[in-house]
Amino acid sequence: MANTPDKSSMWGGRFGGGPAAIMQEINASIPIDKRLWEEDIAASRAHAAMLGSTDIISAQDAAAIDRGLAQIAEEFAANGVPVDLSLEDIHMTVEARLKELIGEAAGRLHTARSRNDQVATDFRLWTRAACDRIDAGLAVLQSALLARAEEHADSIMPGFTHLQVAQPVTLGHHLLAYVEMFGRDRSRFADARRRLNESPLGAAALAGTSFPVDRHATAAALGFDRPMANSIDAVSDRDFALEFCAAASIAALHLSRLAEEIVIWASQPFGFVALPDAWSTGSSIMPQKRNPDAAELVRGRAGLLLGAFQRLSVIVKGLPLTYSKDLQDDKEVLFGAFDALALSLAAMTGMVETLTFRADRMRALAASGYSTATDLADWLVREAGLPFREAHHVVGACVKRAEELGVELPALPAADAAAIHAAVTPDVLAALTVEASVASRTSYGGTAPERVRQAIAAARAALQGQD
Numbered sequence: 001m002a003n004t005p006d007k008s009s010m011w012g013g014r015f016g017g018g019p020a021a022i023m024q025e026i027n028a029s030i031p032i033d034k035r036l037w038e039e040d041i042a043a044s045r046a047h048a049a050m051l052g053s054t055d056i057i058s059a060q061d062a063a064a065i066d067r068g069l070a071q072i073a074e075e076f077a078a079n080g081v082p083v084d085l086s087l088e089d090i091h092m093t094v095e096a097r098l099k100e101l102i103g104e105a106a107g108r109l110h111t112a113r114s115r116n117d118q119v120a121t122d123f124r125l126w127t128r129a130a131c132d133r134i135d136a137g138l139a140v141l142q143s144a145l146l147a148r149a150e151e152h153a154d155s156i157m158p159g160f161t162h163l164q165v166a167q168p169v170t171l172g173h174h175l176l177a178y179v180e181m182f183g184r185d186r187s188r189f190a191d192a193r194r195r196l197n198e199s200p201l202g203a204a205a206l207a208g209t210s211f212p213v214d215r216h217a218t219a220a221a222l223g224f225d226r227p228m229a230n231s232i233d234a235v236s237d238r239d240f241a242l243e244f245c246a247a248a249s250i251a252a253l254h255l256s257r258l259a260e261e262i263v264i265w266a267s268q269p270f271g272f273v274a275l276p277d278a279w280s281t282g283s284s285i286m287p288q289k290r291n292p293d294a295a296e297l298v299r300g301r302a303g304l305l306l307g308a309f310q311r312l313s314v315i316v317k318g319l320p321l322t323y324s325k326d327l328q329d330d331k332e333v334l335f336g337a338f339d340a341l342a343l344s345l346a347a348m349t350g351m352v353e354t355l356t357f358r359a360d361r362m363r364a365l366a367a368s369g370y371s372t373a374t375d376l377a378d379w380l381v382r383e384a385g386l387p388f389r390e391a392h393h394v395v396g397a398c399v400k401r402a403e404e405l406g407v408e409l410p411a412l413p414a415a416d417a418a419a420i421h422a423a424v425t426p427d428v429l430a431a432l433t434v435e436a437s438v439a440s441r442t443s444y445g446g447t448a449p450e451r452v453r454q455a456i457a458a459a460r461a462a463l464q465g466q467d
Helices: 021-027 030-053 059-079 090-108 115-151 171-196 215-221 231-236 239-266 293-317 325-354 359-366 373-383 388-405 414-420 426-430 434-440 449-466
Strands: 156-161 164-170
Touching: 030 059, 030 090, 030 115, 030 215, 030 325, 059 090, 090 115, 115 171, 115 231, 115 239, 115 325, 115 449, 156 171, 156 359, 156 434, 164 171, 164 359, 164 434, 171 239, 171 449, 239 293, 239 325, 293 325, 373 388, 373 426, 373 434, 388 414, 414 426
Parallel strands: none
Antiparallel strands: 156 164
């Protein structure tokens, strides 16, 4: 059933009846976009100041609008944003309250502006701040990883391929891999921020405006680098939101990989880490359990973030230029992605800071699985002059024989080793320690402790330079 037409509606003059109750409910975005209130008020104040400075409205009206908007900001900060579905969105919620405060002058605020460029401006401002907040969270996580890497620059652990012991590495080196990943994430958010920092304000509905607006002035007032060059693109573009979700999804993948390793390392077969009480839960039936729920939840939230990019892509993919109401759902997607990523970053930082690494256990398993076999092959190349492929074959035969005897390579009997190749002597096998293996990996980016410390220093300097 249609309602009586609402003369206070921004578009009520065109209609003979009001919206159906269900239409009002599906059309209203205020429960979601109320999060844009600070950006909406800031953009409106910049717009009003420009209208006054260009004599599009009187200086008296511009001043009254600014005072009213400042009061609304104080009210919302103290009491939250009121939710009235009949007002539809944050823009009309602000304007309705402004009219209550200053009367008819409030109606002049929307001169030379549409909700199309208004929401695009608000959304860009919010996303810009979100990029900065995620960058800060990533930097804190990097700092935590660097601290633990420095603590364990010499701690030896097994390096894995296919989740099988491959070669010994240091725990510090392993943790630095995540510092690199999160550094790339920061660069992606920085790139997204740079591209989004153009102002749609003044594009109006889609074609621009006949009023002599100063778009450069409002862009500068809001911290944008410049106004967007095309009014159609200004109101229809959501690349910036897609880029945020894409960067967030990649960051979530990195968090999920680290979370997966924590889950594995905390399991009894591995026993590499002990989980702190603050980041664990128990079982309702098994008294002994200490479950890595925080890590598992971070791993699970990655699915939400991957879905956010897909959902927003589906919203945008079929839209003709310029604005369609489908775009009302873009904010819910981005807000959810931001919330999930920010919470995951905070949780992962807390875990990294407080995990207990069991270095002795890691060292013991690092020597298993014939992890120094490559070192023996390298020695045969350097000292015995064998081509690497022949050395690889010789060492493979040594490993096969050691497996048959149930021993590690250093314990391979001399007679068996000599039968495979004369150069494989007991002294050579005895030198195949994980410490020697790790110390030998001195190539740039390698796992030798000296290289790890250099990498930590470089990463810390880079981190300080970005802050």
